[in-house]
Amino acid sequence: xxxxxxxxxxxxxxxxxxxxxxxxxxxxxxxxxxxxxxxxxxxxxxxxxxxxxxxxxxxxxxxxxxxxxxxxxxxxxxxxxxxxxxxxxxxxxxxxxxxxxxxxxxxxxxxxxxxxxxxxxxxxxxxxxxxxxxxxxxxxxxxxxxxxxxxxxxxxxxxxxxxxxxxxxxxxxxxxxxxxxxxxxxxxxxxxxxxxxxxxxxxxxxxxxxxxxxxxxxxxxxxxxxxxxxxxxxxxxxxxxxxxxxxxxxxxxxxxxxxxxxxxxxxxxxxxxxxxxxxx
Numbered sequence: 001x002x003x004x005x006x007x008x009x010x011x012x013x014x015x016x017x018x019x020x021x022x023x024x025x026x027x028x029x030x031x032x033x034x035x036x037x038x039x040x041x042x043x044x045x046x047x048x049x050x051x052x053x054x055x056x057x058x059x060x061x062x063x064x065x066x067x068x069x070x071x072x073x074x075x076x077x078x079x080x081x082x083x084x085x086x087x088x089x090x091x092x093x094x095x096x097x098x099x100x101x102x103x104x105x106x107x108x109x110x111x112x113x114x115x116x117x118x119x120x121x122x123x124x125x126x127x128x129x130x131x132x133x134x135x136x137x138x139x140x141x142x143x144x145x146x147x148x149x150x151x152x153x154x155x156x157x158x159x160x161x162x163x164x165x166x167x168x169x170x171x172x173x174x175x176x177x178x179x180x181x182x183x184x185x186x187x188x189x190x191x192x193x194x195x196x197x198x199x200x201x202x203x204x205x206x207x208x209x210x211x212x213x214x215x216x217x218x219x220x221x222x223x224x225x226x227x228x229x230x231x232x233x234x235x236x237x238x239x240x241x242x243x244x245x246x247x248x249x250x251x252x253x254x255x256x257x258x259x260x261x262x263x264x265x266x267x268x269x270x271x272x273x274x275x276x277x278x279x280x
Contacts (some may be wrong), residue, residue, distance in 0.1 A: 008033030009052035014154050015186045016196045020052045021158050024239045030075050032121055035113035036102035040160075041121045043079040046173055048121055048160045050240055053097045056104040057145040057153025063103055067115035069093060069123070080120045081173050089216045094126035094179075096159045101141060124161045125175050127208035133224040136271055137203045140181060144199065147279045148185040151194070158182045158245075162202075162238045168211040175216075177206040180234045182245055187280070196248040199279055200231035202268065227268040228277055250280035 009020050020038055023029060028043040037053035071082050086093050095117055102113035126134075145153050161176030168175055184198040204225040210216070231249040235242045251269070271277060 007035045007037075009036075009038035009156070010054050013054040014151070014156050014184060014196070015194055018156055018184055018196065018245075019243055021050050021182075021243065021245070022241045023049045024241055030079070030121075032072060032074060034097075034102075034116040034119070034122075035109070036104075037097045037113075037117075037122075039096070039119075039121045041075060041079070042163060043075075045163050046079055046081040047124050047163060047176065048096055049163055049238075050158060050160050051096045051122065052156060052158050053101045055101045055141060055145065055153075055155040055157060057149070057155065059104040060100065061103050061105075061107060061110040062100075063107070063111055063114055065099065066111065067099070067118035069118045069120065072119050072121050075121065081123070081125070082120050085125060085171055085173055090128035091125040091175075091216065092128050093120075093123040096122050096124055096161075096179075097157075098138070098141065101157065124179065125173070126179075127205050127224070131223055132272070133203070133226045136274065137179075137181075137201070137224065137226050139274070140201055140277075141183060143274050143277060144183040144185065144279065148187070148197075151186045151188065154185065156184045158184075158242075160238065160240070168209060170211045170216050175209050175211065177204065177209060178237070179203040179205075180238050182231055182234060182242065184245055184248065196244055197250050197280055198231060198245045198248040199250050199277070200229050200234045200245075201271070202227045202229050202234065202237070226271040228271055229268045233265075233268070251278050 011019050030041040032039045039048050040050040042049040099114050099117045103110040159181045162178040181201045186194040187197040188194045232246050
């Protein structure tokens with residue numbers, strides 16, 4: 001790994017040691033640190049394989065949107081998915097670490113952190129437009145923060161595209177069809193020692209990405225699909241070592257929910273509203 005310094009993800013932020021997830025492959029990965037978050041950038045795919053951010057919900061700042069998208073000078077331009085990927089098409093530069101998530105603390109610190117999210121290693125191509133499922137996906141951190149408010153609303157959140165080998169190519173980049181997110185917090189039940197809790201989610205944009213004719217097409221009637229899934233499934237799907245997050249999963253096993261064994265993706269929990277989310 002090519003490593004850089006300052007700032008970065010804090011593995012003790014929630015009060016329980018929680019290492020940043022690591023890719024299971026042996027490809028070159030750049031470790032890029034920013035205020036309160038870290039991006040692990042896959043040099044070959046030119047997209048993040050993991051991002052990790054610390055969120056202090058008790059001191060979040062509601063700041064005006066400032067910042068401009070830019071390349072990270074610490075990484076060769078040929079190893080980043082830059083502005084040319086998003087020009088003259090229906091792709092959005094989707095924040096992986098949301099602009100708001102690291103924006104807490106003093107106003108200057110919060111502004112520095114939010115502006116740092118506008119860097120291309122922290123972006124991934126998402127189909128343009130907006131629908132209910134995408135809105136739900138963008139609000140997952142807020143929902144988990146509200147649930148975890150007994151622990152001073154501290155979260156660590158890990159988000160990235162699923163870098164599958166058969167993702168469709170477009171302008172030299174393989175466009176990810178899925179994204180994962182795992183949110184983790186400390187829970188103190190019945191006055192016992194705090195324990196780690198976590199929830200995992202997948203956003204699927206497969207129906208919205210079509211490059212079969214050699215150009216990007218976003219069907220107008222397509223839809224994002226959002227699921228809560230076992231964190232063990234995310235680990236396998238994304239090829240990322242999620243460490244203690246697997247055992248901390250608050251989602252009951254499928255056989256407990258339905259009285260039979262799981263059958264992979266067919267048993268993922270579809271989310272249509274916040275009320276569908278299971279947080280323990």
